[in-house]
Amino acid sequence: MTERVTGREFFTARTVSQTLAGFRPVRRTEVETVPLAEALHRVPAAEVPAPGPLPGFVRSTVDGFAVRAADTYGASDGLPSYLDLVGAVRMGAEPSVAVPPGGCVAMPTGGVLPAGADAVVMVEYTAETMPGTIEVTRPVAPGGGLVRADEDVAAGAALVPAGRPLRAPDLGLLAAAGVTAVPVHARPRVVIISTGDEVVPPCTAELAAGQVRDATASALAGLVTDAGGEPVLAGIVPDDPGALETTLRGVLPDADMVIVSAGSSVGARDETAGAVAALGRIWCHGLAIKPGKPTLLAECPGGSGADVPVVGLPGNPLSALVVFRLIGVPLVWRLAGCEVPPPEPGTRARLSRDLASAAGRLDVVQVTIRDGVAEPLFGPSALLSVLTRADGYLVVPEPATGLDAGSEVEVTRYR
Missing domain, CATH: 3.90.105.10 (Molybdopterin biosynthesis moea protein, domain 2)
Structure with missing residues (x-):
């Protein structure tokens, strides 16, 4: 199921469906009470x-009168049954009276059914014609108006x-x-590593030319928290040779999962594949998805238990978050013992325009929804504002070559 990748070998690409079905780490978090x-x-x-x-006892589901069901058979508006009122049941107390033949007991919703009764007739179908006499105008079957003890x-x-x-x-x-x-x-401990000489902490007041604040790590931490995990921000690793491998060696013993952000793009600065290959086994490097193709999935030995899954994400924030929502979030739930992640809210909408796509690739398109119409949002994958403006996303399936305007689509909504 895994394959050895060394150096800069790239794009042992898998489809998203293959990945969700095939990359299934066995690691699980410990149990706590x-x-x-x-x-x-x-x-x-x-x-x-x-x-x-x-509930532990037979109880009434309606306000009314506990009766012997046989005493109500044939009752109607024109020919009611008349029963003697012999007492009442108080909430939270054992009944102090039983129901004799031809008698009844006043019942509150949730009250304990008294001995002798096998049904409760609703108060709406009764009337007190004279003190101590209850008129019943509808029959009730045994078990009516009750829940059993179990x-x-x-x-x-x-x-x-x-x-x-x-x-x-x-x-x-x-x-x-x-x-x-x-x-x-236990909540999976998910370590988030940011990489790149150009990446600086969010608290940086003034940016030098070419620098960018680390936005992706904070957003990933939010997704990890939503999935029930405990995010751990491990800081920013420079592009120095060997730096990422050293950092990975340091965090793996205490991690249930590791995310490497911005270290999985094509080019000379791609240190993720080499660092991970030196420590574990790469399952794939490249997903047939847009955005997010340069994604790496691997497993590396950790401190205890099974190997630790490692996810190498693209450098562009939009791509990284799209991929992690589809692939990483289910992994976090799986580490916590949940095989099927809770479904995200969805809605049906009509597509406002044609969408082109390439067969064999999953396209994830951000959309707004107005009056039942899904309007695609486009922009470079470096722009987080595309995600913040979106109400949700739709997926163009891998076999499709696009979607026509007016098509009914399923939109996964952001919460």
Whole structure:
């Protein structure tokens, strides 16, 4: 599955679909137990079983009257059933009264079903014709207006599955079952290395001729955080021979993933392939994607466990962020034990103009959306403003040679 690449051998290109299916590092983060208040979007390391049934007792789902269903059969507006009101159930308390034949008990939503009853008739279908007598105008079947003691979750059944990020309702279900801590995968530690003599820290007040502030690292850190990872900014490495290899040797022992930003473009200054080849194995150097073709994927030995995935990104910010969203974000989720990343929000729209494309290459096009129309945004891949102005992006599939104006397209929206 991997291949040795040495020196400056370049563009062992793969398609994006081949990459998503084939580059699947086995490394996973360690397991830690976190309190429920810190578990949102974390990935359980194993399914969490219910210690008991939920809700744990037969309860009413409506306001009304607990009855024996047989006592309501045939009831109608013209020929109601009349039942003796023998008591009431209080919320949060065990019923102190049972339902006899021909009797009923007043019930609040969520109340415990009293003995003798097998259904609850809604208050809308009843009336108190005289003190102590309830008129029922609709029949109810056994089990009507109720939830069983184990209808939400049976004892021992999975409250939440392994490998799927926890959502807000999951936390509620865990809390209802009395589970207050969850074993989850640790957040992947993702080290971000910027390279290039022309790159300077964002805090640089005055730029010299040819210098650029490091914008890509901050944006990548945001994507890593969104994917549940812990970004670690390792600073800027100059183009000196051997400098990147030295930096990689220093960060790999404590990293779950390494991103090399701006060190994977064609040319004499491409140090990424050589540095990575000296330390590990390169899976591919080049993706059939626009923008973002000069992308490198590899694995290198780390401090503990399986090899550490290394992603070498193009130097242009737009290209780097487009590629990392498609390839890197799923890798971060995978390291945290999530095989299928949570889907991003999407919408359907009509394309405002023709889009040309080359067969065999995935084209990622930034768009704005107005009144259901997707308008492509174009600009050099060095311009981050193309991304900041976009509402989302569409993908021209690898087999296609373009899309026609008016085509219905799927747009992935930015959150």
